Amino acid sequence: MNESKKIKRILEIIPGALSWSIILGLICLSMFKPVVCAVIIIVFDFYWIIRTGYLTTLLLMAHRRLLKDKNKNWLKACERLAPKYDWKSLHHLVIFPVYKEGIDILRASLEALRACYYPKEKMIVVMAFEERYKSSWETAKILEGEFGREFEGYLTTYHPDGLSGEKRLKGSNATWAAKKAKDYLETKSIPLDKVVVSCFDADTCVDQQYFGCLTHHFIINPKPHQASYQPIPVYNNNIWYAPSFARIVEISASFCQLIESMRLEKFVTFSSHSMSFKTLVDIDYWPRDMVSDDSVVYWKAYLFYKGDYRVIPLYITVSMDMAYGSNFLKTIVVQYKQKRRWAWGIENFPYVVSRFMNNPDISIFKKIRRSFHLLEGHVTWAIWATIMVIIAPLPILLGGFFFNQMPIGYNLPRITGMLFNFTLITSLIWILLTRTILPPRPKDVKWFVNILMLLEWAIVPFIIIIVGSTPALDAQTRLMLAQYMEFFPTEKRRKVV
Amino acid sequence: MSKEQKIRGVLFYISCLIFILGLPGILTYTMGFQFDRRTWKFTRTGLISLKSDPAGADVYLDHNLFSEKTPCSINDVLPGAHHIELTLDGYYSYSSDIEVLPSKVRRIEKIILFPLRADVQQLNKERISSFWVDDSRNLVYYVNMDENSIYRSDLDGEHFKLLANFIELRPPPKQWLFSPDREKLLYFSSRQIGLINLHPENESLPQESQFVINYPQDNIQDIFWHADNYHLIIAGEKKISILEAKPESLPFVLVNLNKRNASVFFDPRDEVIYFSDSQRAEDGRTYDNIYKLELKTKLYPFRDLIRLKPNEREQKD
Numbered sequence: 039m040n041e042s043k044k045i046k047r048i049l050e051i052i053p054g055a056l057s058w059s060i061i062l063g064l065i066c067l068s069m070f071k072p073v074v075c076a077v078i079i080i081v082f083d084f085y086w087i088i089r090t091g092y093l094t095t096l097l098l099m100a101h102r103r104l105l106k107d108k109n110k111n112w113l114k115a116c117e118r119l120a121p122k123y124d125w126k127s128l129h130h131l132v133i134f135p136v137y138k139e140g141i142d143i144l145r146a147s148l149e150a151l152r153a154c155y156y157p158k159e160k161m162i163v164v165m166a167f168e169e170r171y172k173s174s175w176e177t178a179k180i181l182e183g184e185f186g187r188e189f190e191g192y193l194t195t196y197h198p199d200g201l202s203g204e205k206r207l208k209g210s211n212a213t214w215a216a217k218k219a220k221d222y223l224e225t226k227s228i229p230l231d232k233v234v235v236s237c238f239d240a241d242t243c244v245d246q247q248y249f250g251c252l253t254h255h256f257i258i259n260p261k262p263h264q265a266s267y268q269p270i271p272v273y274n275n276n277i278w279y280a281p282s283f284a285r286i287v288e289i290s291a292s293f294c295q296l297i298e299s300m301r302l303e304k305f306v307t308f309s310s311h312s313m314s315f316k317t318l319v320d321i322d323y324w325p326r327d328m329v330s331d332d333s334v335v336y337w338k339a340y341l342f343y344k345g346d347y348r349v350i351p352l353y354i355t356v357s358m359d360m361a362y363g364s365n366f367l368k369t370i371v372v373q374y375k376q377k378r379r380w381a382w383g384i385e386n387f388p389y390v391v392s393r394f395m396n397n398p399d400i401s402i403f404k405k406i407r408r409s410f411h412l413l414e415g416h417v418t419w420a421i422w423a424t425i426m427v428i429i430a431p432l433p434i435l436l437g438g439f440f441f442n443q444m445p446i447g448y449n450l451p452r453i454t455g456m457l458f459n460f461t462l463i464t465s466l467i468w469i470l471l472t473r474t475i476l477p478p479r480p481k482d483v484k485w486f487v488n489i490l491m492l493l494e495w496a497i498v499p500f501i502i503i504i505v506g507s508t509p510a511l512d513a514q515t516r517l518m519l520a521q522y523m524e525f526f527p528t529e530k531r532r533k534v535v
Numbered sequence: 536m537s538k539e540q541k542i543r544g545v546l547f548y549i550s551c552l553i554f555i556l557g558l559p560g561i562l563t564y565t566m567g568f569q570f571d572r573r574t575w576k577f578t579r580t581g582l583i584s585l586k587s588d589p590a591g592a593d594v595y596l597d598h599n600l601f602s603e604k605t606p607c608s609i610n611d612v613l614p615g616a617h618h619i620e621l622t623l624d625g626y627y628s629y630s631s632d633i634e635v636l637p638s639k640v641r642r643i644e645k646i647i648l649f650p651l652r653a654d655v656q657q658l659n660k661e662r663i664s665s666f667w668v669d670d671s672r673n674l675v676y677y678v679n680m681d682e683n684s685i686y687r688s689d690l691d692g693e694h695f696k697l698l699a700n701f702i703e704l705r706p707p708p709k710q711w712l713f714s715p716d717r718e719k720l721l722y723f724s725s726r727q728i729g730l731i732n733l734h735p736e737n738e739s740l741p742q743e744s745q746f747v748i749n750y751p752q753d754n755i756q757d758i759f760w761h762a763d764n765y766h767l768i769i770a771g772e773k774k775i776s777i778l779e780a781k782p783e784s785l786p787f788v789l790v791n792l793n794k795r796n797a798s799v800f801f802d803p804r805d806e807v808i809y810f811s812d813s814q815r816a817e818d819g820r821t822y823d824n825i826y827k828l829e830l831k832t833k834l835y836p837f838r839d840l841i842r843l844k845p846n847e848r849e850q851k852d
Contacts, residue, residue, distance in 0.1 A: 084561055449565040
C-alpha cells in the first residue's frame with residue numbers, strides 16, 4: 039500500500055473510530071465511573087438544548103426568507119438589472135440523470151420545467167438514460183415526442199455501461215450527459231461561461247420562478263463561476279399519500295436543509311443543484327466513482343478555486359418525491375437506506391482532507407475549519423440520538439445504589455427530561471412551519487389527513503431511535519471497515535390520480 | 536455580509552455565551568454544590584426528594600414555606616438536621632425530622648396524607664351490635680344481637696335491608712362465617728352452631744333453612760368451611776372433627792388432641808388440616824409438633840387425569 043492510500047485509509051477510519059469510541063467510552067464510563075459519565079451527558083444535554091434553540095431560530099429566519107423570496111417576480115428583478123447585467127445571454131442546461139424512473143415521474147418533471155416562467159428558448163434539456171436499461175429507450179422516445187420542441191434544445195443521452203474508471207453511479211451518467219451537452223453547445227457556438235447547468239434528480243419538479251431566481255443570483259454574483267446555487271429541496275410531490283413515518287422524516291430533512299442554508303460557511307451542495315457549466319468542465323465534471331456526487335462536485339470546485347468557492351442558497355423550492363415502501367416495515371427500510379446513503383457523505387472527509395494535505399494554496403485555517411466542520415457534523419449525527427436515548431439512562435441503570443443516592447444521580451433524569459420537553463417545544467414550531475410548505479390537499483385525500491399530520495409528530499421519539507443516529511453510524515462503520523457502499527436508488531412511489 | 540448573517544453571528548455568540556456561563560451553574564447544581572457567599576467557597580449540599588399521596592401539599596423546610604408543592608425536590612440543603620412539614624387542606628399534616636448528608640439524596644417518597652374526620656359517615660340504618668365486610672362482593676353485614684337480626688348494605692350504606700332473623704345461641708355467638716359460595720351463614724358459640732340458609736327457596740326441606748346444632752362433646756375453638764359448602768371442620772379443645780351442615784348431624788372425629796387449645800388451620804384449596812399437638816418422645820419428655828392431615832385420598836393420584844371411554848366409565852360406575 040503506498041503512502042497516499044495509507045493516509046486515505048487512516049482518514050476513512052477516523053470518523054467511525056471516533057463515533058464508536060465516544061459511544062463505547064460512555065457505556066464503559068456508565069459502568070465504572072457513572073459520575074463522570076453523568077457529567078458528560080449533562081454537558082451534552084445542555085449543549086444540545088442550546089444548539090436546538092439556535093438552529094430553530096435559524097430555521098425561522100430561513101423560513102421567513104423562503105416565504106419572502108417565493109413570492110418575488112424574479113424575471114422582473116432580472117430585467118430591472120439590465121443592461122448592466124446581461125441576463126438574456128445566459129443559457130440554462132438542465133440534466134436529469136434517469137435510473138429506472140417511470141414515464142409518469144419523468145413527464146411530471148418536464149411539465150414543471152415547461153411551466154417555468156423563464157424563456158424556453160434559453161433552456162436546453164438533457165434526459166440522461168442508462169444504456170443498460172433497454173426499457174428506457176421507449177420512455178425516451180415518448181418524452182422526446184412530447185417535449186422535444188418545447189425548449190431551445192432537447193437531448194437524449196444513453197450512458198454506456200462499464201466505462202473505465204467509472205462505477206454504476208448517478209455521477210457517471212450525469213458526466214456522460216454533460217459531455218454530450220458540451221459537444222452540443224460547441225456545435226451551436228454557445229460559450230460555456232454563458233451556460234448555467236442544473237443537475238436534477240429525475241423526480242425534481244422545479245418552482246415556476248426557479249430559473250429567474252437562479253439567473254438573478256448568478257448575474258449579481260461578482261464571481262458567478264465560483265459558486266454553486268442550492269435550492270431548498272422539499273419532498274412534496276407525494277406528501278399527501280405518504281405514510282406518517284416517511285412524511286415526518288422527509289419534512290425534517292427539508293427543514294435541516296433550510297437550517298443549513300443559513301450556515302454559509304458549512305453549506306455544501308445537496309441533491310438537485312446548479313452551477314456554472316464552465317466550472318463543471320474545468321473541474322472535470324461530477325465524480326464517477328463516489329456515491330455522494332452532489333457534495334463531492336462542490337469540493338472539487340472548492341479545491342480547484344483554492345478555497346474561493348461557495349454555495350449560494352436559493353430560497354426557492356424544488357419539489358421531489360418522498361421515499362416510502364408498500365408497507366410500514368418497507369417504508370422504515372427504504373427510509374433507513376436513504377438516510378444511510380446521505381450519511382455516506384462521510385466519504386467526503388478522506389477525499390477532502392487528503393487533498394487539503396497536498397494543496398498549499400488554501401490557508402491552514404480554512405483547511406482545519408472545513409475539515410472540522412465535516413468531521414463534527416457527521417460524528418454528531420452518528421452519536422446524538424444514541425447518547426440521548428440509549429446512553430443517558432445507563433448511569434442510573436448501571437451506576438448502582440450509591441450513584442442513585444447522589445444528587446447527580448437524582449438530577450440526571452430530570453435534566454434529560456427537560457431536554458426532551460424543550461425538544462417538544464421546538465417540534466411545535468416545526469409543526470406550524472410544516473403547514474406553510476404543504477401543497478394544497480388533493481381532492482381524493484380525506485380532510486382528516488390534516489389532523490393526522492398534526493398527530494403524527496407524536497412518533498418523533500420512535501423515529502429518532504430508528505433513523506436518528508443509526509444510519510450515520512452504519513455508514514461510518516462501513517467506511518471504517520472498507521465496506522464501500524454502492525449507489526442505492528431510493529424506492530419512490532407516486533399515486534397516479 | 537448580509538443582515539441575516541449578522542443576526543446569525545450575534546445569535547451564535549449569544550448561544551456560546553449562554554453555554555459557557557450556564558454550564559458551571561448547571562454542573563454545580565446537579566452535583567449538589569452551593570456557592571457560599573460568606574466564605575466564597577463551594578460547599579457540598581444534600582437534596583431532599585418528597586412525594587406525597589395525594590400530591591399538591593405545601594412543603595415547609597425548617598418552618599419556611601418552599602416554593603413548590605409535592606412531588607418536588609429541595610436542592611442545595613445544607614448538611615445537618617432539618618424539619619420537614621407537609622400540609623394540605625382537608626388532610627392531617629405530616630412532619631418529620633430528617634438528617635441531610637452532603638452529596639446525598641434523602642428520599643421521603645412514601646408519605647400518605649390521611650383525610651380529616653369530616654368524611655366519616657354512618658352506614659347502618661338500624662341498631663347494630665357488630666359487623667363484618669365481605670370485600671369480595673362489596674357488602675357490609677350487620678348483626679343486632681338484641682333482636683337476633685342480620686342486615687346487609689353495600690359499602691356506602693346504601694340498599695340497607697334485613698337479611699334474616701337467627702336463632703339465639705347460648706352462650707352468644709363469637710364468630711360469623713360465610714360458606715365459600717356465600718349461600719350459607721354460620722355462627723357459633725363454644726357449644727352450639729347456628730346455620731342460616733340465605734336462599735331458603737333452594738332447600739327442599741323447610742327445617743333446613745335455619746337450624747342449630749348442639750355440640751356438647753367439646754368446647755368449640757374455631758370452625759372452617761369445607762370447599763364443598765356442606766362439611767364443617769370443627770377445631771375443638773380436645774379433638775378435630777368433621778360435621779355435616781344439616782340438623783341433627785353427628786360429628787366424625789378426625790384427631791384426638793393431647794394438647795389443650797391447640798392451633799388449627801384448614802386450607803380448603805388442598806383440603807389439608809394443619810394443627811399443633813404435643814407428643815411424648817422416646818426420652819420420656821413431651822414436645823410440641825406441627826402436623827399436616829390431608830383429607831384427600833392419595834391412593835389414585837392420577838385418577839382425575841385418566842380419560843375413560845364411555846363403556847369403561849359405565850363399568851367403573
